[in-house]
Amino acid sequence: MSPKDGYVVSSKAHIGSTEFKVVLKLYQPLMGVNAYGVYSILAVMASREPNLLERKMHKNLLDILGLGLRDFYDARIRLEALGLLRTFKQEDDLGRLFIYELQAPLSAPEFFQDDLLSILLCDFLGKERYEELQKEFIVAKFTHPQAKEITKSLLDVFTVGRESLLQAQETKKNISKTPKMIARVDFELDMETLQALVARSFVPDKELIRCEDTLKTIALLYGLDEPALLHLLEQALDVNTNQVDQEVLKKSAATQFSRQVQANPKKEADLVEKTEAVPAVEVKLSANDQTLANVCRAYLPLEFIEVLKQQKNKFCDKFRTVYCQKFS
Secondary structure, X not given: OOOOOEEEXXXXXXXXXXXXXXXXXXXXXXXXXXXXXXHHHHHHHOEOOOOHHHOEEHHHHHHHHOOOHHHHHHHHHHHHHOOOEEEEEEEEOOEEEEEEEEOOOOOHHHHHHOHHHHHHHHHHHOHHHHHHHHHHHXXXXXXXXXXXXXXOOHHHHOOOOHHHHHHHHHHHHOOOOOOOHHHHOOOOOOHHHHHHHHHOOOOOHHHHHHOXXXXXXXXXXXXXXXXXXXXXXXXXXXXXXOEEOHHHHHHHHHHHHHHHHHHOOOOHHHHHHHHHOOOOOOOOOOHHHHHHHHHHHHOOHHHHHHHHHHOOOOOOOHHHHHHHHHHO
């Protein structure tokens, strides 16, 4: 990228005060204040159908944000990794052009239902603050067991022709659902081994299938093996309903990881030793960037974040940039 490169901003999503509140309180802890600033400015500039000929230079955007090019790039890839921005690049007669397509955030309930995002937020903020945000955004369901529902259905009130129904069903097929963040990560869980272990436990087989995405996320972030995952399943099983509480499952994994970190604090020397055994990636990098890339490969995602937390005064911003590039 160059400050002289052009850019335009497009967005077909509605991003209002409700969406900004979700971005500020749920996404911002993960992406940082620079990325939140970039998202806010791009939202103001966004157009549904921008004119590619009326492009602006990145230099103007950097001046508004008060950021250098490297900090802007770091913020941009964080937004991309969290599903808030899509970036396209093209070359034409006017030079290089970047097209930034702003995405609306998940709703608060969708965010907390997404295993990868919710676990990352819980680990970053801690269990207490995470539960406070859950209470703020997720309204408790009002129950009224003595009442009988008499609500009319759509077809009780409106008459809809058969052709209209068929057309609506066809349209619905073409609407893609919002993908879970974990679907973007290339990671496979050994389900056969886990199924064999569950068969010898008191956890119902159907609960393993229902919790597969959550277990996949936990295994990716914490590096847990199948026996450890089974132990978490058993801890989270509600004996009254015979179902696994997935919120308890995620919080138990975060608590267990936090205890392991406290019991085995990482030292900077360990960090260096671990990187020496990792093969170099086959890209053209400087010696410093190569070391940083090796660090990323040597650590589990949350181990790496923990190292950054503990040694934030000793490591430069390159760590965060390389980490985001690896896991975006």
